[in-house]
Amino acid sequence: MVTLEDVARHAGVSLATASRVLNGSTRQVGASLRAKVELAATQLGYRPNVAAQALARGAGNVIGLVVHDLVDPYFAAIADGAMRVAESRGLVVMVGTTHRDPEREIAYVSTLNAQRVCAVLLAGSRTADPHVTRRLREELDRYREGGGRVACVGQDLLDADTVVPGNAEGAAELARTLAGLGHRRFAVLAGPAGLVTARDRVAGFAGALAGLGLPAPRLVHGPFDRDGGYTAAAGLADGITAPDEGVTCVFAVNDVMAVGALAAFRDRGIRVPQDVSVAGFDDIATLRDLVPALSTVRLPLQDMGARALELALDPVEEARAELVTGEVVLRESTRRVGPQAPG
Amino acid sequence: MVTLEDVARHAGVSLATASRVLNGSTRQVGASLRAKVELAATQLGYRPNVAAQALARGAGNVIGLVVHDLVDPYFAAIADGAMRVAESRGLVVMVGTTHRDPEREIAYVSTLNAQRVCAVLLAGSRTADPHVTRRLREELDRYREGGGRVACVGQDLLDADTVVPGNAEGAAELARTLAGLGHRRFAVLAGPAGLVTARDRVAGFAGALAGLGLPAPRLVHGPFDRDGGYTAAAGLADGITAPDEGVTCVFAVNDVMAVGALAAFRDRGIRVPQDVSVAGFDDIATLRDLVPALSTVRLPLQDMGARALELALDPVEEARAELVTGEVVLRESTRRVGPQAPG
DNA sequence: GCAGAATCGGAAATCGTTTTCCTGGAGGTT
DNA sequence: AACCTCCAGGAAAACGATTTCCGATTCTGC
Structure with missing residues (x-):
């Protein structure tokens, strides 16, 4: 695999210069060197190692998304909405499915924490089991202590930013x-x-x-x-x-x-x-x-997923809850019935 | 964020020992130290930094999945199958949606390459445009040169392992x-x-x-x-x-x-x-x-997704193509029609 | 008891970047 | 001409793990 050092050597410049050219830096680098580096990079087919970048920068460009089941169109729609805004911000999405197992949800948050994703999105209903909820919350707190951001689509029980369907x-x-x-x-x-x-x-x-x-x-x-x-x-x-x-x-x-x-x-x-x-x-x-x-x-599911990610990405101290109201739509599966005789 | 060094210090051992205890190593470590490290780790709520691990080990536990559209149940099913086997192997999945834009597909492979994912799965049909296909193939080749593995669900035009629907x-x-x-x-x-x-x-x-x-x-x-x-x-x-x-x-x-x-x-x-x-x-x-x-x-879509990931993960030199045959199922939307008069 | 083997623990190199700090030269001001 | 400021470029220190060595035990068998 070709590294930044290869590029630097091939261009006859230092590592620092190569880094400044190839990845957004505040510092300027002279036109001639810049050209040399860019040439070397394309010739060698250099691709930055994001793991190393994440390590050095202390911040990745990955967000985590936890849903119950991708095959369920409800979650697919939410995921789609979230992924659209992720993409528009140059972020990449890690998806985990719990298949409605609360333990897996907790485990997945832990995994995402290890991945040091910059935000995690929890979609879908949780069980009312207080023990499970507490452990999930602990895991989330641990994640947040490390600077992570959390948002939910669903009920507001984790004092995180939440998009609450009405x-x-x-x-x-x-x-x-x-x-x-x-x-x-x-x-x-x-x-x-x-x-x-x-x-x-x-x-x-x-x-x-x-x-x-x-x-x-x-x-x-x-x-x-x-x-x-x-x-x-x-x-x-x-x-x-x-x-x-x-x-x-x-x-x-x-x-x-x-x-x-x-x-x-x-x-x-x-x-x-x-x-x-x-x-x-x-x-x-x-x-x-x-x-x-x-x-x-x-329910505007895609918007809800999108909005949740926006909330998560927008750094604010206190947790916000946004209520999304549903709109009744009558179609053919219901009909008007005549007045009934009492009792 | 609590690092391995914190754990080591807190447990009064060296970095090396802490690493050996907490993350699978071939080396043994004595029971007393092991206990101390484990205690420290849970007390401090240590979570390994996967980026650092990936860097040091030279191999991550992430796989990439590229689909056209998650809301399309066809892709949702494939993704679900793939994610099930990923989970069973302790891997985590990065999903990208192209929304049927071939350029985005290429861009996404590049991104996944930068992420140094250990395998990428391409699901869904590609356009017949030879120019686009060539560029995609180039990008995939670059990825494979770095040791990455590729598998497809769909037609077999990228000389990668492929699950081919019949x-x-x-x-x-x-x-x-x-x-x-x-x-x-x-x-x-x-x-x-x-x-x-x-x-x-x-x-x-x-x-x-x-x-x-x-x-x-x-x-x-x-x-x-x-x-x-x-x-x-x-x-x-x-x-x-x-x-x-x-x-x-x-x-x-x-x-x-x-x-x-x-x-x-x-x-x-x-x-x-x-x-x-x-x-x-x-x-x-x-x-x-x-x-x-x-x-x-x-078409057994979930199986196809699962199988594709298995192919990708199973290191073999030559590309394999597995044909999945579809099964005709007749339901009510078709009926038998009487014999027609000729011409 | 002792040589040799096995084993456990630690210091330090390494992975691929970013970023801080330093240096030397160019340009501007009196 | 001397001085100061600015700025491009490079050396080297992080970042948070793994892993290779190497030294110090303990164990084994005679």
Whole structure:
């Protein structure tokens, strides 16, 4: 591998001069030497060793990104947004996937700390387990003590800069909208009990219902993914066909679960939206062409990822939380229902 | 930031001993000192500086991954597979997205070279532009001269280890299967003219048709994404409704384009599969719940990503190409059509 | 007990850069 | 002409690890 020293020797200048020419320096170097160095560098095909640069400069140009699952379009969108701003600032991104294992999240922060990345971005919901949260926070604190910056996309529990999706607010708004369509009895595919994002959405939804004087929704817990939605909806299917239950609308706490629910209903001959309305959350772009098109709450995921990185990169003492509000979008998976007979 | 020297001093041992204890070394160190060092390290919260390690060892534990677009589930799946094996080997992954700009791909290889990553993985189709390809190859050669390893997922044009999806073969098999359903006149949403993956699929499809003595398909070029599929299919819509054309089956060269096509047909009141059959390629997992479910060619994308990294990491002199065959899966978007009157 | 082998611990060189400090010469001012 | 300032260029000290030597033990076998 050709080193800076090779370049310097080949150009007949000192190491210092070569360094000043090739990598941004405040110091000037004379035109003739400059030309010689540049020539030598291209001839030899010199590529700076970033590890050495990082060591000498004490600061790298790498940022770390931790997501649960890249295949999940939710995280892919956030990652994409973050990577776009990273690129625009000449930074390079290290991505780690936890596959929803909190231990791996902690381990990954530790790894990124070792890499001395200049910022780490944590995307996605954490479990409500206080022990795990504490250890994650410790790891992050250690990282910050070394001058690292941290930002999150998700709930604000790590006193770091955070882009907070309006989960409760969006779900509440969705609940009010659906109630406005005439729905009275709801079921919620609530995801895992310990997942904060899921909990917030359920709470916002149920809270709004209560505020309207409507009965509490029926909650079905399960995994946060497509199959979880399928299973949960399957368990609900009987309740929908049985007239005494009277559930007319199902809220899945995210779009991929809603997709599973749609499939479950279809497999059972339950028509959406004729027999039951279905709504999701997130407005995943890849899923916009579903039939029936999913009513959901739109979150600007890419912007959120981008914004989080901007927060992390912008050095400010106190932690900031930016609320991103979701926008209810009604499509074909929900319909207006006629006024119901009381009780 | 706490350094190894701090740990050593705090434990009352030399730098060498501390290093041997904390980071895998062939040398043994006595139990008492070992304990002291470990204690000091955890007390101080020591995290090795990977940049320094990489410099001293001359080898890092980072691999680079270049994809076109993380939001595209095709690349997300490949990335996921690669990251799983990276993780299992204690490696960390740097991801770059080119957003289909060949220049950015080259630039990214250069960046990864500077990072001295131990392997780079290139995923996705390259353009057929020979000039761009040459420059990419030069950059890769420079990287390999420095001891780097390269592997690709996609076509084998860089004499590096390659996982080659059976694009032509899969498309041919699909064509034969569809012909077996009775289809005679086809249209192909062919993607960009310069994209190798798209070209291979078109060629395989058309070739198989020719082999069966069927007329050449009507080709519609356009972007490789959902909207490209929509536009291309919209342009086709007239041809389908007009009886003289008689196109009964549309092959979109990838699933996301097929999704766009489905939407275009739906918007125009053309029913799939009653009025026209539609098939895609890739079998994207996120899209399995579409209605009608998409007939397609399944590629084991995650395995392909994983395998590519394994190839890259397994040091062998000559470049290997591994063909991954796709499997035709028929779902509801294609139907059998009755025998047609000749001519 | 003693030679030789094995082993453990430490001093110092090394990795590829950046950056501080120093030096010598050019240019400007009285 | 003497003095001072400025500035381009180079020597050398970081940066934070690993690793090669080398010296000092302890162990082994006779």
